Amino acid sequence: MSLRAVRVVAAGAVVLAAAIVSSFAFDWPADSGRYRFSFGSPRDGFKRGLEFGSSGGIVRAADDGELTFAASGRSLPGGYPLIGGSMVVVSHASQISTIYAGLEPGSVSSYLRNVRKGDIIGRIEPVGGLGRGAAFYAYDAKERRYINPLILMPSLSDDKPPVIRSAILVSDGKETALAASKVVKQGSYLLLVDAFDPSPTGEQAAPYEVRVMLDGSERDRVLYDAAWAEGGRSTLFSGARLGEHEYLASDGRMRFGPYVLARGRVVISVVVGDFAGNKREQTYSIIVQ
Amino acid sequence: MSEGKGRRKIFTVLVAVVLIAVYFFVFSEPLRPELSAAPRWTIDLSASVASAEASAQDRVDASAVSFSTASRFGYFGTDGSIGFVGEATGPVPMSDSSYVSAELVPGGANYSLRSPVGARVAELDASAPFYSSGRLFSAQADGSGVAAYDGKGNRLWSYTFPCQLSAFSAGEGLAVGGTVDGWLEGVDSGGRRAFSFAPGGSRLQVVLGLGVSRSGNWIAAVTGVDRQRLVVLGRGGADYRVASHRYLDSDYREPVRVVVLDDDRHVLYRRADGIGVWSVDGAVDELLPVKADDFDVSLDAERGLALLVARRGKKAEVVAFRLPATLLGRVPLPDGSEYVRLIGSSVYFGSGDSISRFDFMEE
Numbered sequence: 001m002s003l004r005a006v007r008v009v010a011a012g013a014v015v016l017a018a019a020i021v022s023s024f025a026f027d028w029p030a031d032s033g034r035y036r037f038s039f040g041s042p043r044d045g046f047k048r049g050l051e052f053g054s055s056g057g058i059v060r061a062a063d064d065g066e067l068t069f070a071a072s073g074r075s076l077p078g079g080y081p082l083i084g085g086s087m088v089v090v091s092h093a094s095q096i097s098t099i100y101a102g103l104e105p106g107s108v109s110s111y112l113r114n115v116r117k118g119d120i121i122g123r124i125e126p127v128g129g130l131g132r133g134a135a136f137y138a139y140d141a142k143e144r145r146y147i148n149p150l151i152l153m154p155s156l157s158d159d160k161p162p163v164i165r166s167a168i169l170v171s172d173g174k175e176t177a178l179a180a181s182k183v184v185k186q187g188s189y190l191l192l193v194d195a196f197d198p199s200p201t202g203e204q205a206a207p208y209e210v211r212v213m214l215d216g217s218e219r220d221r222v223l224y225d226a227a228w229a230e231g232g233r234s235t236l237f238s239g240a241r242l243g244e245h246e247y248l249a250s251d252g253r254m255r256f257g258p259y260v261l262a263r264g265r266v267v268i269s270v271v272v273g274d275f276a277g278n279k280r281e282q283t284y285s286i287i288v289q
Numbered sequence: 290m291s292e293g294k295g296r297r298k299i300f301t302v303l304v305a306v307v308l309i310a311v312y313f314f315v316f317s318e319p320l321r322p323e324l325s326a327a328p329r330w331t332i333d334l335s336a337s338v339a340s341a342e343a344s345a346q347d348r349v350d351a352s353a354v355s356f357s358t359a360s361r362f363g364y365f366g367t368d369g370s371i372g373f374v375g376e377a378t379g380p381v382p383m384s385d386s387s388y389v390s391a392e393l394v395p396g397g398a399n400y401s402l403r404s405p406v407g408a409r410v411a412e413l414d415a416s417a418p419f420y421s422s423g424r425l426f427s428a429q430a431d432g433s434g435v436a437a438y439d440g441k442g443n444r445l446w447s448y449t450f451p452c453q454l455s456a457f458s459a460g461e462g463l464a465v466g467g468t469v470d471g472w473l474e475g476v477d478s479g480g481r482r483a484f485s486f487a488p489g490g491s492r493l494q495v496v497l498g499l500g501v502s503r504s505g506n507w508i509a510a511v512t513g514v515d516r517q518r519l520v521v522l523g524r525g526g527a528d529y530r531v532a533s534h535r536y537l538d539s540d541y542r543e544p545v546r547v548v549v550l551d552d553d554r555h556v557l558y559r560r561a562d563g564i565g566v567w568s569v570d571g572a573v574d575e576l577l578p579v580k581a582d583d584f585d586v587s588l589d590a591e592r593g594l595a596l597l598v599a600r601r602g603k604k605a606e607v608v609a610f611r612l613p614a615t616l617l618g619r620v621p622l623p624d625g626s627e628y629v630r631l632i633g634s635s636v637y638f639g640s641g642d643s644i645s646r647f648d649f650m651e652e
Contacts (some may be wrong), residue, residue, distance in 0.1 A: 027486075031413070042431075043430065044397075044416055044430035044431075045429065045430065045431070047431070048431060048433070049431070066493065066514075067542050068469065068493050068514060068542060069453065069455050069469055069495050069497070069542055069543070070542055070543055071543060071544050072543075074380065074598065075543050076454070076456060076457060077456070077498060077545075077546045077583060078421055078456065078457045078458045078459075078499075078500075079303055079419045079420060079421050079430075079457070080419060080421070080426075080428055080432075080435075080456075080457035081417040081428045081456055082417050082432065083416070083417050083428060083430055083431075083432055087432065087453065087456075089453075089469045089495065091493050097350065097469065097470065099452070099469065101431070101432060101453065110541070110542040110543035113542070135431065137431075137452075137453070137472065139452050139469075141470045141494070144451045144470065145451075146452070150531075189584075221331045228451060229433070229434075229449040229450060229451045230451070230478065231481075231482050232384070232447040232448035232449055232480065232482055233448075233449065234582050244449075
C-alpha cells in the first residue's frame with residue numbers, strides 16, 4: 001500500500017470515528033458555540049481544542065459521562081502549573097474524553113461523579129493578563145489523539161469565507177510575496193501561507209482545510225481533523241501527518257512544500273476552506289526564470 | 290534607623306519568639322519524651338523589603354533558603370539572616386539557587402531568570418515557568434508539555450505529551466509526566482522518551498499523582514478510577530519495570546500527593562484514612578494516622594527521623610515520625626502559615642510578615 005493510500009485510509013478512519021461519535025451529538029460547552037479560537041489556531045503553538053472567552057460564563061458538560069479528574073487551583077502537587085486556572089476531565093461512553101481547562105479556581109468540584117449533558121462544569125476564568133479564556137478539548141482516548149471539536153458539535157451558521165492575507169515563496173531565507181512579484185528564479189521553494197477564518201467572535205481562528213495546487217495539480221492538502229504527539233513530538237492532520245514545527249511557523253503562517261519550480265509560467269493556487277464549507281481561493285501566475 | 294525604632298523591632302521579635310514557644314507548649318500534641326521542638330528565631334519580613342534590583346550579595350550565603358508567599362518572596366539564611374526580600378502579587382517560581390520574575394505584557398508575560406540577590410541572569414523563553422526538584426521547567430501553554438532549562442536559562446529540550454498532564458515530577462536526569470488518559474511517560478536528560486507505561490487495571494484510566502525519587506531510580510504513582518492503584522516502577526537497565534503495586538480503597542478524582550523519599554526505599558501517598566507508607570519492594574504497607582490533602586516530607590537519614598508537613602484546608606501541622614510509621618508527635622502551625630519548608634530536622638514557616646524556625650531535638 002502506498003504512503004498516499006495509507007494517509008487516505010488514516011484520514012478516513014478519523015472521519016469515520018468522528019461520524020460515529022457525532023451520532024451522539026455533543027453540545028456546545030460554552031457561549032452557545034461562539035468560540036474565540038478554533039482547533040489549529042496559533043496560540044503559543046497549534047491549539048488542539050476550542051477557546052471560549054466570555055468572562056464569568058458558565059461551562060457545561062458537552063455530553064453524558066463520568067468525571068475522571070478535576071484539578072482546582074494554580075498548580076498540580078509537584079508544581080506543574082494549571083495555566084489559566086482549573087481543569088476537568090470527563091470520560092464518555094464513546095471513548096472520547098472531553099477536557100475543560102482554564103476554569104476559574106474554586107468553580108470546579110471533584111465530588112461530581114456522573115455527569116449529564118448540560119451539567120455545570122465550572123465558570124470561565126476571566127480573560128486576564130495572559131489573554132486566555134477557557135479551553136475545550138475532545139480527546140480520543142483509544143487512538144490517543146485530539147479531534148477537532150467542530151466535527152463533533154452542532155453546526156453553526158457561518159457565511160463568512162476564510163481570508164488569505166498573503167502567500168510567500170521562500171528560498172534560502174529570501175521571501176518573495178506572490179501578490180507583489182510575478183517573476184522568480186528557478187529553484188526549490190517553500191510556500192508560506194498567511195490565512196485565517198473569522199471565528200464567531202471575530203477573532204482570527206484557523207481554517208479547516210488548506211490546499212495548494214501547482215498548474216492545477218494538487219500538491220498539498222491539509223485537513224484540520226486531528227492532532228497527537230508521539231515520542232515528544234507534536235504531529236498534525238491524520239492525512240498529511242506533519243510535524244507541528246514543520247508546518248506552523250513561529251509567526252503562525254502555514255508552511256508548504258518544498259516545490260521545485262522550473263523555467264516557464266507556473267500557476268499557484270491556494271484554496272482555504274472553513275468547517276461550514278465556505279472557501280476562498282487565490283491564484284498567482286508567476287514567471288520562473 | 291533611630292534607637293527607638295530599633296528597640297521596638299527587637300521587642301517585636303522577642304514577643305514573637307515567646308508567643309511561638311508558648312504556642313508549641315499549649316497546642317501541640319505531646320511529643321515523645323525523647324523528642325522536643327525548640328524555637329530558634331523569627332525574622333520580621335516587613336522591615337526587610339528591598340527592591341528586586343537591590344544588591345544583597347554580601348547578605349546571602351551558600352545556605353540560602355527560598356521562600357514565597359502571596360505577598361512576599363525572597364531568601365534567608367538558615368541562621369536567621371535575611372538575604373533578599375521582594376514584594377509579590379502572587380506565588381513566585383523559586384528554587385534555592387534562582388527564581389523567575391514576570392512582567393505582564395498584553396497577551397502574555399515576559400519572564401526573567403534571576404539570582405538569589407535579584408540580579409537578572411537571562412531572559413526566559415517560557416510559557417509558564419516552574420521548579421521541580423530544584424530544576425527549572427516551563428509548562429506548555431495547553432498543559433500537555435514541558436520544556437527544561439539549564440541554570441543560565443538556556444532551553445535544553447521540550448517535550449509534548451499525547452494529552453494534558455494530571456501529574457508531574459522530576460528526579461536526577463529524569464522527568465515524568467502522568468497524563469489524564471492514564472499513561473506515565475518519562476523524559477531523559479536529553480529530552481528523549483525514556484519510557485512509556487500504562488498501569489491499567491482500572492475501569493477509567495488516569496494518573497492522579499506521581500513522585501520520582503531524587504535519584505531518578507524509582508517512580509511511584511496513584512492511578513485509575515474503579516479501582517485505584519499504587520504502582521511503583523524501578524529502573525532496570527535502560528527501562529523502568531513494575532517493582533510493586535497494590536489496589537487502594539480510595540476513589541479520588543483529584544490530584545493525589547505521592548512522594549518517594551530520598552532513602553530510595555519508602556513511598557508516602559495520600560489515603561482516605563491517612564498517609565500510606567509503602568516500600569518500593571512492597572514489603573512495607575503501613576499507615577500514618579495523619580489526614581492531609583497535601584503534604585511534604587523531609588528525611589533526616591542520620592537520625593532516622595522524618596518530618597512531614599500536612600495540609601488540610603487552611604490548617605497545617607508538622608508531624609515527626611520514624612520510618613516506616615511510628616508517630617513521634619505533631620505540632621500544629623499557626624493559621625495563615627502560607628510558607629512551610631522542611632530541611633533535615635528543621636522547620637521554617639511563616640506568612641508574608643515573618644518567618645520562624647524551630648528544630649526537633651532528641652534528648
